[in-house]
Amino acid sequence: MTLPERTVERLSEYRRSLLQCLEEGKTHIFSHELAELHHNTAVQVRRDIMFIGYSSTQRKGYDVRELVDVIANILDSEKGLNVAVIGVGNLGRAVTTYFVGKRSKLNIIATFDVDTTKIDRVISGVKCYPLSRLKEVVEANQISIAIMTVPADSAVEMAAQLVEAGITGLMNFTTVPLNVPREVYLDEYDMITSLEKVAYFVKSPRE
Amino acid sequence: MTLPERTVERLSEYRRSLLQCLEEGKTHIFSHELAELHHNTAVQVRRDIMFIGYSSTQRKGYDVRELVDVIANILDSEKGLNVAVIGVGNLGRAVTTYFVGKRSKLNIIATFDVDTTKIDRVISGVKCYPLSRLKEVVEANQISIAIMTVPADSAVEMAAQLVEAGITGLMNFTTVPLNVPREVYLDEYDMITSLEKVAYFVKSPRE
DNA sequence: TTGAAACTGTGATTTAATTAACAATATTTC
């Protein structure tokens, strides 16, 4: 059984707050506390936790440590997953720098670019490969996720190559909608759309 | 009446495809064509277009020019909106560079940072101001939208300052959930969560 | 000019997600 997308997202968010709690020495947390940290309700939190089949033993709230472990069990892959960044421009560099070392179960281990001046350059310890070596490097390193930050006009072609290379998860930051086979999970973030949406609601606030 | 969020997003996306069509000299488009360009259905497209009260006169599909204008009327503010980027690090720089000149109705006209070495520096024609001048510059330039790319630990404090300065639309790229008054529209993009979601669905594909 | 084909616009239905409501149970208070 797979969880609803929104629940998966919230679990990821909860986990970060929970880890924060652990650091602060907080061992138990109530649903309404966790809700308050994110902007949602206690019921929503309990519903999400119900989905993952965890339940608190005492009425002292959830055991933070246990809950973190259960979430990790759901979200993380045992051995971690390997990730590549495609297109090492402004955004690609920012993302690479940002993610390296951030999540122990998600390792950015390669970047790719067409620009020959970028090949072999190392960003935050991650080496840049030429596109011609895409399939080879993906296979050799069992890379399953690609973050795509190439220019819009290469997006469609690039996505096809990534699928062909064996990628099964794709984060698309270009503002070009992509089509991928059902077995590849696609997440698209369109920053222009987000900004235009903000602008719309600034112009026309919800009463 | 305000439109559903998802409809607003799709309208933004449709518009870009439609502008592309215009460039290619395509004057009319069917709902199923537009649907195919994005990953959704013809009914969804028609439903969205119905929401904005446009209807095609002929059965040659929608008039692209007209539709673009109707969408612009919905999404854009007459005189455009002014935008500031807060925190000119890796991401802030990428975003600023990216957006300048991109959308004529959304003008990035200032950036802000605490780092004194960044003050007065100009990125893509946009000047960086010290935080101490936030309110002044926001008011003087009628900035209504802020894109927040500051480190996580300044996020909450910064959001409060932005609201206080009069911002009514906020895009939050920090991975810290924020609370803002109802009258401020908040859009949060949590890249870690997105990546973890992709990882989850790579690990546990849907059915 | 008639009949089929191609699309649109929209009520009705379905599905997914959220929220409400509350019984069950542990904890605290007296």
Place this chain on the structure above:
DNA sequence: GAAATATTGTTAATTAAATCACAGTTTCAA
């Protein structure tokens, strides 16, 4: 240790979003 309180887990109700189904054009082909 009985009553009051706090919190969870879950069923039921609500809301929001997407999809179905189809009547009503318009166009086209003969």
